[in-house]
Amino acid sequence: MKRIESVTRPEALQALAHPLRVQILERLREPASAATVARDLRVPRQRVNYHLKELEKARLVRLVGERRSGNFIETLYEPVARTFVVSPRVAWAHPRRAVAMAEQFSLEQLVLLGERLQRDAAVLLDRAAFEGEQIASASVEAEVRFATAQDRAEFMKAYLAALGPLLKKYGTAGGAPYRVLLSVYPDPEGEPRE
Structure with missing residues (x-):
């Protein structure tokens, strides 16, 4: 099974x-x-x-x-x-969603990452619930506001530059594998502040 x-x-x-x-x-x-x-x-x-x-x-x-x-x-x-785990794509019957995802690669990646995160969390929850395993995990959520698209691009560039040395310093070829994610997307419910 x-x-x-x-x-x-x-x-x-x-x-x-x-x-x-x-x-x-x-x-x-x-x-x-x-x-x-x-x-x-x-x-x-x-x-x-x-x-x-x-x-x-x-x-x-x-x-x-x-x-x-x-x-x-x-x-x-x-x-x-x-x-x-119910994939969000099963409920998205409108063809315009498929077109939008095909045309916007980072938006498609956001949807796929969300689905993967949902799957991974469900597996880990089952291991904790039914096998009694203690799951070492962490999650961080932050809100950041970008005045311009250029600011957003610079943020991603700086983030990736900072992440490389961290992964090199703490990551090893052996050991337990962990997944690190960062997504940057507009808050669908947020209003821009002046």
Whole structure:
């Protein structure tokens, strides 16, 4: 089972929109049958079975085996991943967004970095929640105002110049890998100050 799956298909997003399906996916951290999930969630087996079939059609769960329970043979399911993260791109159906991203490379990179950050954070959160791992992390957010495009360009130039020596001084070929990000973009809700 994969650790994380990005939901990029509209049919998968639609399948995840039902709260019972999300509960079923959470319950399937270990392979289980519709009857087992129904007992645990205290809902009728037929309802769970219906939603499992919808999750299977959306390729969010898969069959992993069978087991005999009395006179019945139960089908066992598991999710295709431990965690699902909804890609923002799945909800962006308007073609103008695709054109804007294709024409503005740094804006496209911002969207892709945001998606990667969301995926990485979900994996680390699962490691902390389900494996008890202490995650060494830090985040910094700052607001800076640039009077001109030239000021913004100079800031990026100075930042990159300062970052190089830091990476060289503290970075090593061995050791635990960490990711360092910086994004500079206009605050979508901010108003310019005079």
